[in-house]
Amino acid sequence: MLNINKTSNNPYLLLTPGPLTTTDSVKQAMLKDWCTWDDEYNELVNSIRHRLVRLAAPQCPEKYTAVLMQGSGSFSVEAVLGTVIPKHGGKLAVAVNGAYGERMVAMAEVLGIPVTAVRFDEREAINPDVFEEALKNDPSITHAAIVHCETTTGVLNPLSELADVVSSQGKILIVDAMSSFGGVPLDMEQLQIDYLISSSNKCIQGVPGFGFVLARISSLETCKGNARSLSLDLYDQWDVMERMNGKWRYTSPTHVVRAFDQALHELEVEGGINARYLRYHQNQQLLVTGMKEAGFSTLLPEEWHSPIITSFRYPDENFSFSDFYTRLKKEGFVLYPGKLTSVPTFRIGTIGDVHTSDVLELIRIVKQISAN
Known part of the structure; x- marks a missing residue:
């Protein structure tokens, strides 16, 4: 160990x-320079994507994909909200019990996405029954978002129960697992999660520089043309990575990616x-x-x-x-x-x-x- x-x-x-x-070995992985067009580097990116999917959906990895996005985890959250919710006819509900739920509400408002905030006391976990009632009362809601571990206080929200509620109401489920993915076991397929978001500098134990989105392919495929941003177009980022063997649309944080590859290896060595x-x-x-x-x-x-x-x-x-x-x-x-x-x-x-x-x-x- x-x-x-x-x-x-x-x-x-x-x-x-x-x-x-981070470990010294993760830091040392950043000592080599990489070209963003080089086949070896792009193969490394694809390896990371495939390994992330296997961590998130080990029973059926073929149903999911991983998209890496430049910037902090919040950039990836905004990329998801701004891409997966249709420009017309979409509405987001966010279960809020801390600063990161509030941040998703603020993002939706800036992007012009209709949003309902279902708020709870910051000192309490999200109540699935209350959230379910909010979804039932507004049939115009198409997407539901929750924060798994709300680090405002450290509360671990009841993901399984909340996922059941969202699934029973037929909504698309978005999970901010920024601070939990890699450190708390979960299965996207079992929980029926459509989009799960995390970043390089959390439980995988890499360094800051990019976030990643694990997405159900059948859901992401419907999102072409939805994006409210050029740089944060999740669909286009995925499309380029798929067609060009791991290539990022714009300059990627090559050193950070290499460190993340090492961090993933160390997670595997530790026992997963x-x-x-x-x-x-x-x-x-x-x-x-x-x-x-x-x-x-x-x-x-x-x-x-x-x-x-x-x-x-x-x-x-x-x-x-x-x-x-x-x-x-x-x-x-x-x-x-x-x-x-x-x-x-x-x-x-x-x-x-x-x-x-x-x-x-x-x-x-x-x-x-x-x-x-």
Whole structure:
């Protein structure tokens, strides 16, 4: 099992939901230059696409395809929304319980897509029954979107139940699995997901630079001419990659792609998504136990926790996150501030090249700081 912790190339661990701490071997993969027209590079791109599909739909990979898109994960989310929803007669419903659901609503509004936001408290998981009622009450809705792991708080929304609701209502399902894909097991065919979106710098443990969309081919084939953007035309990007053996329409992040290929290899060596989920889950469980011993409580009840990132409440009104952050960074750990306005919190991620020894060391230092 890979266990490459802090080195001279990693002065601190990023305990964040991505970008995250990568292995030295992933970094080293970026030391070679690649030409975007070269057959060897394009074959590498196609290899990545095929391996992603096998991870997402292992039982029937022939029904799905992978499209790589330049930019951060949000670029890929916008590419999906702007391409797969028809210019006429389409309407989107978004289940919102955090900043990334809200971002999809904002994207739809900017793109001129009719959208309904079905909002829930940020401190709760999405309620499938409530979302189902919203879909039933508006037959004009054609597409439904949810965030699997909403890193605003770290809540893991009930994907299986929500997918059943969307399927029963006959809607196209779009899943933002940005922070979960590669770290939480799922099967697109079993869940009847039409579009799943993630990015290079999350649970696959690559570096930032591109996102990717896993799509049901029969659904994507109907999307020609829908796009509201030239650069973010998901259909055209897919069409070119299919016809030109992995070629991107515009300049691709070649070094990032090479690093991602190495990261995929390391996922395979670790034992695949199930093994990585187990490591992340163990990290998160150990973290919560240790933080509680140090006097911190979690924002969410345990049944809503994800293995990705966890929100902790401030222990008292005198707590200074800025001081806490600075002291931990000096010891080699970087955290995330909270994203809620209603409750003072901070967040600690447990994904990336992070292992139980790292979490134990973090807890030791946190206890030391809390005792002073």
